[in-house]
Amino acid sequence: MKRRRLLAEMNVVPYIDVSLVLLVIFMLSAPLLTQGVNVNLPKGVTKPVPDKTPPIVISVAKNGQLDLQYKDEHLQPQLADLAATVTKIGHGDAAQMQVLVGGDAQADYGKVMAVMAALQQAGISHVGLLTRPERH
Template structure:
């Protein structure tokens, strides 16, 4: 009678199967977890703002007031009137307008998102966010 030797090797196939199933679950569920405003992120090194048409600068202060600056004109605007003002500026520049949004570091995040939502209503698809370099 011939005896069989016991195999002392670990079978890793079930571990690989479980790992692949978890990978597929995470890959399918990750896009469902993200929410927010569509933003076109730069693909490479940033380029300077075009000098042909000056950008529209929208600032949100710590108190939540909104100001719009374009060329020599600067003034406060209500959130409800922001879309109309930006639409008017965009039509005067034949749709060639860049919008830059800057907010105080302590302003409510919801206020900045409301400004960006109004810009989306105005038909502005490219919005830049102003930042301050580290250490300044």
């Protein structure tokens, strides 16, 4: 009488199946988690900004409305209150704050410059402009 040997190998097929299902779920749900304002940025050749700390992003829409985004926080401040709002978000440390300003390509240039002037008056020295990379 021959004795059967036990098979001691692990079957990894169920683990691969579960991993692929989770991957598909995350791929489908990731675009639903992003929020923002649809701004048509001008095109330009730029270098990426180093991301030591998350920046405060201020968008100027085509109609001139401001949208401020910091981490998961979305605000729509008025231009007069912009400096105070940014200073409050940055906990008063203007030297370490990084602010990115994005204006719609059809937005009033004066409105974008007014935003930058308000940030300068608040003492914020790290201000960048957002652009959309050109396609080659």
